[in-house]
Every structure is written in C-alpha cells, then in structure tokens.
Amino acid sequence: MGKDINLIDRPFSIGPLTVPNRLVRSATFEFAAENGRITQRHLDLWRQMAEGGCGLNITGKMAISAGAKIAPIMVECSYDGFVDDLKKASRVAKEKQSLLFVQLNHAGYKTSAQEGHDQLGVSTLEVAPDRVYHEATFAEIQKIAEDFARAAKRCQEAGIDGVQIHAAHGYLINTFLSPYYNHRTDSYGGSIKNRSRILFEVYEAVRGAVGPGYPVGLKMPMSDRVEPSITLEECVNVAQGLEKMGLDMIEISAGLTMDGGDSSFVPSAKEGSEGLFLKGASAVAKAVKIPVISVGGYRRPEFVEKALAETPVTAISICRPLIREPNLANRWKTDRSPATCLSCNKCFRSSGIITCQVDKK
Numbered sequence: 001m002g003k004d005i006n007l008i009d010r011p012f013s014i015g016p017l018t019v020p021n022r023l024v025r026s027a028t029f030e031f032a033a034e035n036g037r038i039t040q041r042h043l044d045l046w047r048q049m050a051e052g053g054c055g056l057n058i059t060g061k062m063a064i065s066a067g068a069k070i071a072p073i074m075v076e077c078s079y080d081g082f083v084d085d086l087k088k089a090s091r092v093a094k095e096k097q098s099l100l101f102v103q104l105n106h107a108g109y110k111t112s113a114q115e116g117h118d119q120l121g122v123s124t125l126e127v128a129p130d131r132v133y134h135e136a137t138f139a140e141i142q143k144i145a146e147d148f149a150r151a152a153k154r155c156q157e158a159g160i161d162g163v164q165i166h167a168a169h170g171y172l173i174n175t176f177l178s179p180y181y182n183h184r185t186d187s188y189g190g191s192i193k194n195r196s197r198i199l200f201e202v203y204e205a206v207r208g209a210v211g212p213g214y215p216v217g218l219k220m221p222m223s224d225r226v227e228p229s230i231t232l233e234e235c236v237n238v239a240q241g242l243e244k245m246g247l248d249m250i251e252i253s254a255g256l257t258m259d260g261g262d263s264s265f266v267p268s269a270k271e272g273s274e275g276l277f278l279k280g281a282s283a284v285a286k287a288v289k290i291p292v293i294s295v296g297g298y299r300r301p302e303f304v305e306k307a308l309a310e311t312p313v314t315a316i317s318i319c320r321p322l323i324r325e326p327n328l329a330n331r332w333k334t335d336r337s338p339a340t341c342l343s344c345n346k347c348f349r350s351s352g353i354i355t356c357q358v359d360k361k
C-alpha cells in the first residue's frame, strides 16, 4: 500500500447521506440519563463527538420504551419532551456539520429489575436468582415492533440523521437470532427464517413509520462467540433479505457478553484482536451493495487503511479509543500513532458520563 493513499478520507453514502470519511463512532452508551431522560451531560458529550472528526457518530443505545431500559441511566425514547430534547442534539451536530444516528434497543434479558421494566425475553429464562423472564408473547412482540417504529419516528421528527436498530450484544433482538438463547418452537424459533422474524418485523415497522428515504441502519452479529451460534452464512442471508427491503447500512459485530472474555463483543487487547470481526463484515460486504461497517478492536490507522484497501468493507467503526481520545479521528489526520486505549474495559465502570477510567484511582 502506497504511503500517500488515504482511504479513510474518502466519502461514502448511506442512503441519501454523504458521510465525509470512513471512520464511524460506534454506538457508545453514555451512562448519563436521569430517569431515562437526556441530560446536559449527553449534549456536552455529543458536541465533543461532533467535533471529533468521525464521518458519522452513533449515540449510545436508547430504549424504545420505558420498560426496555437496562437502567434509569439509559435514555428512553418514549418520555414527553424527548423530541424537544433530542432536537438540541441534532442542532449540535448540524452546527458542527456532523452526522448523528440514534441507536434503538430493547434490552431483553438485560433490562433492570426495577419495577415497570419488562421481564420478557425470547425464551423463558431465570436471568438472576428468583428473577424469571417469560417467553415474549405474539402480542408483546408486535408491541416491541411498534415501539421501535414510534421511537424511530420521534428521532426523525427531532432532525436526527438516521437510526440504527441494535440487534447485537445479547440484547433482545440478538437473543432471538441466537440459537444459544432462542428455544422457541413457534414461528419465532428454529430456522434462521424464524429466528430473524422479529428483526424483519421491527425493520418493516420502522421503515413504515419513517418512510422511504430516511436512513435506517442495523448492528448485527456475525457470531454469538458461544455455541450454538448464529452462523456467518445465516448472518449474510439476513443482511441480504433486509437489503432487499431497503435497509441502508449494516455494522457487523459479534458476541453476547461484555466481560472481555471469549464471548465478548468488546475484545480484550490481545495481539491480533484488531479487526476481530472483519471476516464477517467482509463476507457480508461481498454479498450486499449497501455500506458495511466493521467494528472491533481497531487501534492503528495503518490497520484501518489496510482493512479498507484489502476487503470490501465500506468503513471502520471505533468505540473505546474515542472514549479516551475523543479527537482521535482528527489527530490521525496528522499524527498516525496508534490509539492510546488499552482495551481494559474499565470504561464500563463510568458513572454520570462515560469516561476513560485508566488514570483514575
């Protein structure tokens, strides 16, 4: 690869949008909501993100309904005033000529035990001692699709550039896709056609709500990193099916847990964990025409360039390095030394606002 080639700085399209470069801020939970509401801390963080130089920024996962939250520190899209609060975020992004997507989620087995939070999942499961979540009924599944649609519509009304459906990392939709969790015997279990049914229904409802032309993306797993797992072939088939229905972008991740271990979606800093899920993203990118984004362990700009040069993936997304160095994408324009992130996962211990915890006692 020639030294003067800079693939990162080439623009690409997501639906009608032009993304100015190929570094994306992958969704990063902010730890900042108060009783499910957007706070000034969110707005300050999103301003910093907008100034950081990534072509596209994706917010942390937001709950499609009050009951879908992992905790009260997670934004829920259903509160009165959400659209007005989110308008402030889209104004911040636009002021900085930056693109902002909202990630939409139902936490499934990871909802908090708090009263009023859903206690359902793909199949009946004791998620903690004496806390049994029931198999979601058809009516509940239908409501979940409607809640995704309503949440997406609210983001559109707030002037947000697009939404991303979260179907990865062990949350509700991922657990339907995964044979590890999905033990249903009805039309939502068994074959991949059945296991992905909820995702297709959610997508259809979202598209119906926002109309043709509004960017809708997806984050989905190439593997569960435990057995039995969704297969890469199944992942490719789902991607192709959703592309036919008008999906605008896919980000490929993997893993059900966040413990840094073998089934984790946050790879530890082991040698070789850069681009850990690139193989899956490449296979999907080969099979579809819409942009495919690869996430997972990217730390060196040379490696990012190499992935862009040698595989069909469209863009690379990054999370933890941007918590430590919010200005990393700008920095890489002149200083190509690696991200200083240690991939230690201590950022999960943040409180009030997501921050790197490495230098803290």
Ligand SMILES: Cc1cc2nc3c(=O)[nH]c(=O)nc-3n(C[C@H](O)[C@H](O)[C@H](O)COP(=O)(O)O)c2cc1C
Binding pocket: 026, 027, 028, 029, 059, 060, 061, 103, 166, 168, 169, 219, 253, 265, 266, 267, 295, 296, 297, 298, 317, 318, 319, 320, 321, 345, 347, 348, 354
């Ligand atoms: C503190 C923290 C919060 C995260 N929040 C989200 C989230 O809200 N939604 C999501 O899809 N992924 C989330 N992730 C996963 C990242 O988007 C990304 O997939 C993962 O960290 C691997 O990329 P990295 O090696 O660049 O960090 C989070 C990761 C961390 C460390």
